[in-house]
Amino acid sequence: MSDVKLWDFHGGIHPPEHKALSNRTPIQPAPLPARLILPLGQHIGAPAQPIVAVGERVLKGQTIAAASGRVSVPLHAPTSGTVSFIGPQPYPHVSGMLAPAIVIDSDGLDAWAPLAPCADYRGLAPEVLLEKIRQAGISGLGGAGFPTAVKLAARPQGKIHTLIINGAECEPYITADDRLMRERAAELVAGIEILAWLIQPEQVLIGIEDNKPEAIAALQAALGERPFGLRVLPTKYPSGGEKQLVELLTGQQVPSGGLPTDVGMLCQNVGTCVAIHDAVLQGRPLVSRIVTLTGEALARPMNVEALLGTPIGELLAFAGLDEARMDRLIMGGPMMGFTLPSLEAPLIKTGNCLLAPTRSELPPPPPPLPCIRCGACADACPASLLPQQLHFFALGQEHEQLRAHNLFDCIECGACAYVCPSSLPLVQYYRAAKAEIRELEQKQHKAEHSRRRFELRQERLRKAEEQKEAERQARAEQAARAKALQTESAALPDRTAPLAAQPSLAAGLLEQQKKLRIEASMAQIALKKAEKQLAAHATPELEAQVAELRAAVEAAKKALEAVTAAAPPAVPASNDAALKKAKIELAIKRTELKKAEKAGADDAELTCLREALASAERALHAAEEASDKPAPQLIRTDKRPVDEKLRTLKTELAFARADLRKLERDEAADPPALESARTRLAEAERKLAEHQSE
Amino acid sequence: MALPRITSPHATGSTRTRQVMQLVLVATLPGLLALTWLYGFGTLLNLLWMSAAALGFEAAVLQLRQRPVGFFLGDGSALVTAVLLALALPPYAPWWLTLTACGFAILFGKHVYGGLGQNPFNPAMVGYVVVLISFPLEMTAWPAPHAVGLVEGLQQILGIAALPDGWSQATALDVRKANRSLTMDELWAQNPAFGYLGGRGSEWVNLAFLAGGLFMLRRRLFGWHAPAGMLGALFLMSLLFWNGSDSDSNGSPLFHLLSGATMLGAFFIVTDPVSGATSNQGRLIFGIGVGILVYVIRAWGGYPDAVAFAVLLMNLAAPTIDYFSRPRTYGHRKAERGFKVGD
Amino acid sequence: MTAVLVLLLLCLVCGALLGYAAVRFRVEGNPIAEQINARLPQTQCGQCGYPGCRPYAEAIAAGDKINKCPPGGAATIQALAELLDLEPEPLDAAEGEKPPMVARIREAECIGCTKCLQACPVDAIVGAAKQMHTVIAAECTGCDLCVEPCPVDCIDMIPLAGSLQHWKWDLPLPPGRLIASDRERAA
Structure with a gap:
């Protein structure tokens, strides 16, 4: 190692290491928990999709959730047992929020599913090898948890010339990688070889901080004559940060906002390398990881190999946790770890350390003073x-x-x-x-998106309106032409005239009806406007105007009714149409009433409107009865065929409930109206109950 | 159970603002001892009186601003301001003068800008300059070494009885400034009390402050950049413009380094992080600026000593220095200097 | 006396110049409305009293108040105040700032009337006559314009639930603003 050159990165600190607390004893297997919680999102990217059902028996290593999308990894059962629950469960996050998870009740057998080991990976195509890594559910075990297969596959420009293996483990307290390198150096080297074969880099650099002499010695022995460069780094936090390690080993900097691949480099954590070894050579998916249990609140700080999904409380209990002495619970190290609100969350793929310090060990921060720009x-x-x-x-x-x-x-x-x-x-x-x-960026993005959609909609509506207008004009022209034709033909004696007279009479009536209806609604609108104005500022002139308008509306309505009566009776096929009309009528009446209530109209008017509403409801009920279609809202809630009476009662109940709800929501609603709505609801409920008990 | 939610990092270093302030106070001890040994108990009396006054002002303002009084009094910044002022003002300055300086330092030097960490100017220098401009007579009344006793001094401070004529004496910087006809050697020969280098008294005081400063540097309370910049620039300037011992000489480099408030300024004033530049490169520039200005004002300006003015002027320039001395962030090709305003 | 006259003359000249410039260099269109519109949340909810965000933006450009947008809340007011160089004012709404909401149709109760479809300003509801309707949550702006027209009242506005991905740390208090537990420690 004569040509070894190391660079340095700016800054950095030398916090007390506290590594001796946990690195003296070998890695121990953690006890098999009775219940495992496996969150679906243990990595960066889209959460996995469950492919097992509650009650299903699963074997250790069986895939229980599949990757969804490109940046995602599958999830495997860490032990054999039964799926007992799929849904929100505690998650190791600083907020203490729940996250979707699969819960497995262990059967204590820890029986493996059949595995597919592959001794000669060199015979495999790179894609097949990558797929193997992806299917093993491996995501970065160093802390960030980026899906390893994605990282290996992403090569935006050119080749990766340097593979960097991160064994720096610069954070105080954590010794998981240290112990791993000491005890599993052979597997680690095999894992690195797989990666090197897959990527074919020009050089492989392994960075280890000089505070782990045993690990360095073990790795050196395991490496033998392999052309991998083992680099011993001076201890300085954060030399294990990906970007810092790249600079330390190569003197190059990863461009801002970029990845090491942008400068032809790739970083992998030592734990990930061992997981790759397990996945490829033994066919074992990622179901466990090595985690450091440390802190002075533990009687036996150590490293354990624990199944993913093991509740943190059980792990800490295994290490002899004294809860009274524990000041806080940290997942990760003292520099970048985050506090957990409780012991219930499970261990996940990214959890490299559980730190249970006492108050004197990591005292809570004193109240901050203003910055004095000391630099x-x-x-x-x-x-x-x-x-x-x-x-x-x-x-x-x-x-x-x-x-x-x-x-x-x-x-x-x-x-x-x-x-x-x-x-x-x-x-x-x-x-x-x-x-x-x-968040602001997202909001801005969403606002922009909504604005585009809104504008597109406006455009669409405008076009539809234009088209309608064009069609109307075309029709008018056609009618005019037809009329001209008619007058022309009327001049000539025509045999078909008596035949055409009958429909044209009907058509004329309908036409008249339509015209009158439009008139009536125009009058109605004018009246409403005037009333609104009147409500805003009452003047005698306005009142007179309103009275006049009212009379006009009445007249229009009467005229319309007269014509309607004269018109031929509705075609029987319009049963549906009638029902729809009644519904719309009802809805209009309700909106009117509500608007009036909101506008603070006087009681008399309200009562009037309410009556209109009630009559509209009655009309709807009648129409419903007349129509032979079942009421749609009931057929959905109640799949069984219902008799007419029940349906009516239920409809009444639904309307009563909706009414009451609207009133309740409306803060301005007057108590008597509320009361009456309540009585109505109660009445409807009682009637329905009576009917059902019959 | 709910365990506390605390943001990382959970481990913290050992340096605390309060301890920094305490160490600064400790580092002033050699200078204080030198001043007391040379000029009697005047400085010590001033120091006690001004500390009390500063704490009183601080407490009153905090109360007025509805900030936690006990919490902020504990940070020690008011005390440091008072002590630095006391070391800079002439011993036996009357009590009202020291009180005024103190009040201006705390009120107008610090709290009108928002308190600790917010002040653009060095509070002690603000107080110093205010009284320097307002009461020039009192401010030039430096005692001759070993001239004043404790009781007389106290009487002078309280204004009960004036000291006998001749107790005060022009400092070497004053004499040099006022000198028109004598060569340097003659000047020194005329004033045996000036000693060898920066004027007897002054040189010892400056050496004592240098010792305190080196102590702080060793304890890593600040980087070497600002003091080195200032002393280096002052040295170079005085070397450059040193024309032997003519009658219009500005004095030797050693004379400038060891007279007046040079060392006090270099280690206790220029190193003030709040009102100085933030980056190391910026601090070097800041210190150089102070050094140049000190010499310029001493040599060609209207005042015999210039540390306070130089520091205040450079305080004004500190944001601009920061503007041009931003480091290059990791992963960026070059440093983005200057502030982006709007788009 | 002369001085006063000169000043007066100067004022008159300047005033005339300014007046001329205002007429001569009048900006056609209203680019400021575009910028204002870009800062509005685009919920198109009409709670400001205008039919959509763009009309409100134009109204602001014409001098209306900037504090009428409940979905945008303080952040929008701040952004507008910065843009227009105005003092930020408190929100002018009875219910105050509204948290982000999303509409949800209780599908069992929907009668398929299509009224909400027509009311939705961003086409975030899919459905057809007599078919059950549903809200595309990702497109919904939470404007609640669909709630009113529903004849059977089956649309709920539910606050957007927080998730692990959206959880965030609070900005710490400025130093010196102590909370109760800190006070004990500081004492």
Whole structure:
């Protein structure tokens, strides 16, 4: 290793390591839990889709949820047992919210499903090998949890020339990768070989911090003569950050907003490499992971290999948790981990550490003092940001400035908050600001989308209107032409005239009816407008006008009725039409009533409107009875055939309920109306009950 | 059970603002001792009186602004302001003068801008400049070394009885400024009390402040950038414009480094993070600016010493310096300098 | 005396110039309305009293108040105030700012009247006459214009549920604003 050259990254800190707490004992298997909770979204991307049903028996390693979409991974049963529940369950998240999960009741047998090991992966096509990795449900085990197969397949431009294996494990307390490298170096190397064969990079670099001499020695022994470059990094947090590691090992920087693949590099965590080894050579999907249980509230801090879905409480109990001494529960390390609100959440693929510190070990942060711009944060920032400026801009919600100061290049490593003499929760500022900006962006996006849809709709309506207008004009022209023709033909004695007279009389009547109806509704509209105005500012002139208009409406209605009576009786086929009309009538009446109520109309008018509504309802009921179609809303709620009476009663009940609900929602509704609506509902309910008990 | 929800990081470093302030106070001790040894208990008396006054002002303003008084008094920033002011003002300055300086420093230097961390100017220098401009006579009354006793000093401060004539003495910087005809050697020969380099007294005080500053540098309370920039620039300027010992000489580089408030300024004033530049590069520029200005005002300006003015002027320039000294963020080709306003 | 006259003359000249410029360089159209419209939430709910966001944007450009948009809330008011250089005002609505909502049709009760379809400003409801209707949640703006026309009252406005993906940390209080537990610790 004579040509080894290492670079450095800006900033970084040296927090106390506390690794000796958990790295002294070998990895132990965690006890088999009775119940496993397997959240469907344990990775970045779309959650998996369950493909098992409640009550189904599953074997260890059996796929229980399939990947949905490209950026997604399947989920496997970590042990044999029965699926007992599919739905919201606790999830390891700082909010304590529930997330969809599959719950498996273990049968204690831990029986494997048949596996398909593959000793000679070199005989496989790369796509087949990738598919194997994808089907094994492997997502990055380092912490972020990006689907590994997607990462391996995504090669936007050109070839990947450097494969970087991340064994830095720079966060204090965590020793899962350390123990893994010590105990499973052979598997790790085999996993790296698979990756190297798949990607065919020019060089493979393995980065390990120099505080893990045993792991370095074990790996060196396992590597033998293989041409993989083992690089020992000086201990400095956060050297294990993907971007920092890339810079440390190659001196290159990942472009802002990009991925290491943009500069021809690919990073994989050591745990992921071992998982790939298991998946390819042994055919074992990802059903367990190594997790560090540490903190002074534990009697036996250690690393365990635990099944995914094991409740955190059980794991910590295995390590001898003293709940009274535990100040908080952290998933992940003390720098980037997040607190969990309870012990109920399960272990997921990204959970590399459970930290149960005592109060004296990690004391709660003191109340923050104002920033004094000491600049310690800028010196510590591995991304060369100006944390104090970002914090001021976040406080002032100056999103433009936050962007200009590259907020989104922040990796939330916590180095700034660690060194801050004023104890400012800097990372929280950045997280909140980032979330806020993203949310605003989404809102903006949605607004833009809605605006487009709205405009398209307006356009469509306008076109429809134009077309209607054109059609109407065409019809009018046609009619005029027909009329001209008629007058022309009337001049000549025609044999067909008596035959045509009958329909034309009917048509004339209908025409007249239509005209009158339009007149009546126009008068109605005018009246309404006037009434509205009257309600707004009553003047004698307006009142007179309203009275006049009312008379006009009456007259119009009478004329219409007269014509309707004269018109030939409705064709029997219009039963449906009548029902529809009645419904519309009812709806119109109801809207009128509601509008009047909202406008604060006087009681007399309201009563009048209510009566109109009731009569419309009656008309609807009559029409329903007349029509031989069953009431649609009942046929959906009640699949059994219902007799007429029951239907009527139920309809009445539904209307009464809807009425009451509307009134209840309307804060301005007067108590008597509410009361009457309630009585009506009660009455309807009673009648229905009576009828049903018969 | 509900465990607490706390944002990461959960581990924190050991440096705290309060401890920083305490260390700064500790670092002023050598300078305070030197001043007391040379000029008697005047500075100490001022210091006690001004500390009390500053805390009183601070508490009153916090009360007025409805901020938690106990919480903010504990940060020690008012105390540091008072102590720095006391070290900068002449010993035996009358009590009302020190009170005025203190009041201006706390009220107009700090709280009108929003309190700790918000002030664009160094509060101590604001207070200093206000009294320097308003009461020039009192401000030039530096005692001759070993001239004043405790009781007389107290009487002078309280204004009960004036000290006998001749207790005060022009400082070396004053003399140099006022000098028209004598060569440097003659000047020194005329004033044996000036000692060797920066004027007897002044040089010891400056060396003491240098010691305190080095202590703070060792404890990593600040980077070397600002003090080095200031002292380096002052040194270079005085070397550049040093024309031997003529009568119009501006004095030697050593004279400038070890006289007046040079060291106090370089380690206790220029290093104030709040009103200075934020990045290391910016601080270097800030310090250089102060150094150049100090020399310019001393040599060609109207005041014998210039640290306060130079610092305030550079405070004005600090945002501009920040504007041009933003670091290049990881993954970016080049630094984006300047603020984007609107689109 | 001369000075006063000169000043007066100067004022008159400047005024005349400005007046001329206002006429001569009049901007046709109303580009500001476009910018205002871009800051409105586009729910098209009409709660501002105008039939849609664009008309309200035009009304603002013509001098109407900027605080009439309940779905946009304080954020929109702030954005408009910044754009137009006005003082942000509190929202002018009885119910205050509305959380994001989504409409949901209780499908068992829907009679298929298509009234809501016609009311929806963004075509977010699918259905046909006498067929059950349903809301495309992703397209719904939560304007609640469909609630009123429904004759059987089967449309509910439900607040958009938070999810793990949308959970976010609160912005910490500015230093010095202590909460009760901090006070104990600080004391």
